[in-house]
Amino acid sequence: xxTWKIDQIGKKPILNNLIFIEGLPGIGNVGKVAVxxxxxxxxxxxxxxxxxxxxxxxxxxxxxxLVELPMIEIxxxxxxxxxxxxxxxxxxxxxxxxxxxxxxxxxxxDMIEQFKGKEIITLGGxxxxxxxxxxxxxxxxxxxxxxxxxxMDMVDSKLYGVVGPIVGVSGLLMGLxxxxxxxxxxxxxxxxxxxxxxxxxxxxxxxxxxxxxxNLKIDMNRLDKEIKEIEGDIIKRTEQLxxxxxxxxxxxxxSKFGGEVDYIG
Numbered sequence: 001x002x003t004w005k006i007d008q009i010g011k012k013p014i015l016n017n018l019i020f021i022e023g024l025p026g027i028g029n030v031g032k033v034a035v036x037x038x039x040x041x042x043x044x045x046x047x048x049x050x051x052x053x054x055x056x057x058x059x060x061x062x063x064x065x066l067v068e069l070p071m072i073e074i075x076x077x078x079x080x081x082x083x084x085x086x087x088x089x090x091x092x093x094x095x096x097x098x099x100x101x102x103x104x105x106x107x108x109x110d111m112i113e114q115f116k117g118k119e120i121i122t123l124g125g126x127x128x129x130x131x132x133x134x135x136x137x138x139x140x141x142x143x144x145x146x147x148x149x150x151x152m153d154m155v156d157s158k159l160y161g162v163v164g165p166i167v168g169v170s171g172l173l174m175g176l177x178x179x180x181x182x183x184x185x186x187x188x189x190x191x192x193x194x195x196x197x198x199x200x201x202x203x204x205x206x207x208x209x210x211x212x213x214x215n216l217k218i219d220m221n222r223l224d225k226e227i228k229e230i231e232g233d234i235i236k237r238t239e240q241l242x243x244x245x246x247x248x249x250x251x252x253x254x255s256k257f258g259g260e261v262d263y264i265g
Contacts, residue, residue, distance in 0.1 A: 003100065004107055007049045013076055017084040018117040019214070022108075023124075024072065024094050024169055028191030028199025031123030031170065034206050035090040041218045044075035044088055048111075054100030055093050074111075083215050087115065094168050105172040109180060119146065120177050120184035121210070122170040125202055126163055127193025135202040137209055138162060141185035142178035150185055154209055159188070 023035025038044070050072040059067040072091030079085055089108070095101045112120065126138065140159045141147045147157050165171070166186065174184040187209055189202030204223055211218050 003052055003054055003103060005051045006107075009046045009049065013045075013047070013078060015076060015078065015085040015087070015115050016081060018087060018112070018115045019084045019119045019121060020087045020089070020108075020112050020117050021210075022089045022120070022122045022169060022173060024089070024091055026094070026124050026168060026170065027127040027193055028125035028189075028197055028202055030125035030189050030191050030199040030202040030206065032090055033198065033200060033203035034123050034210070035088055037203070037207065037223055038086075038210070038216070038218070039075050039088050039090060041222065042077045042086070042088075042216065044077040044086070046073060047076050047087070048074040050074070050091070052095065052100070052104070054095045054097065054104070056096055060092070084118070086214075087112070087117070101168060101172055102176070105169055105176050108169075108173065109176055109182070112177075112182065113180065117182065120173055120182060122173050122184065122186040123206055124166070124170040124186060124188045125191040125199050126188050128190055129193065131192040131197070132190045132201070135190040135199070135205050137190075137202075137205045138188045139185055140166075140174075140188070141183070142174045143183050146183040146185045150187075150209075150213055152209070152212070154205070154212070155187065163188070 021035060021038070023031030023033075023038075025032050051069050055070045059069055062068050070092040072089065072093070075088045075090075077086045077088065095104045136156055137154060138156045138159045139147060139150060140157070141150075151157060166174075166188075170186055174186055177184040187206050189199065189206050191197065191199030191202040200223070204220065207218065207220065207223065210216060211220070
């Protein structure tokens with residue numbers, strides 16, 4: 001039996017000069033907040049729903065008092081040649097162990113290759129001991145070419161020594177993409193490292209970078225207006241489950257590397 005159940009929603013689109021953007025739950029849920037906002041702001045269409053026995057062994061109780069399995073979703077946005085088309089991946093959880101993280105990342109890369117994807121962008125947070133007043137955005141990638149392409153005053157490309165290992169799908173997509181000769185970059189924003197903190201400010205800084213580089217023409221003021229709605233939805237649906245993934249990864253990394261490990265994802 002396959003570990004991954006991938007349900008296609010509607011007709012498979014033809015996408016041009018595709019850029020894939022990932023934002024799954026992690027510290028501060030920085031990447032998830034950014035991608036969820038992009039999906040809504042760009043009115044992206046759902047393409048895939050992914051469930052798995054490798055996700056946390058829990059279900060959500062929704063507003064109708066019915067249960068839902070944890071899920072990862074992929075949406076698409078066509079720009080009709082005016083700029084690169086997008087695939088946007090968000091969801092409730094990440095895979096909970098090393099093997100399933102690798103398997104899932106390879107599945108996603110297979111999908112990107114089917115669409116002849118040109119670039120991958122992953123999003124995440126860097127946990128700090130205090131709430132940052134103005135979060136910095138860092139970047140790293142699997143080639144100097146893509147870092148040079150996205151280099152700008154708003155982004156610091158000197159990440160070495162700032163963080164430990166990049167854990168989870170955000171890191172693995174970049175590493176495994178290099179084997180397939182797909183350029184990949186990650187934008188990581190500073191945020192407070194408390195499990196119940198939502199890194200809206202870090203997400204906003206990342207969205208500014210994406211807006212400028214990808215010419216998305218998004219309304220940043222809407223993010224401020226939707227903070228309460230975003231907080232309620234994300235904290236209810238992801239903090240408990242993503243904590244399972246985070247703590248398992250941190251525990252294993254501490255045993256391998258010793259000391260404190262920053263979870264990034």
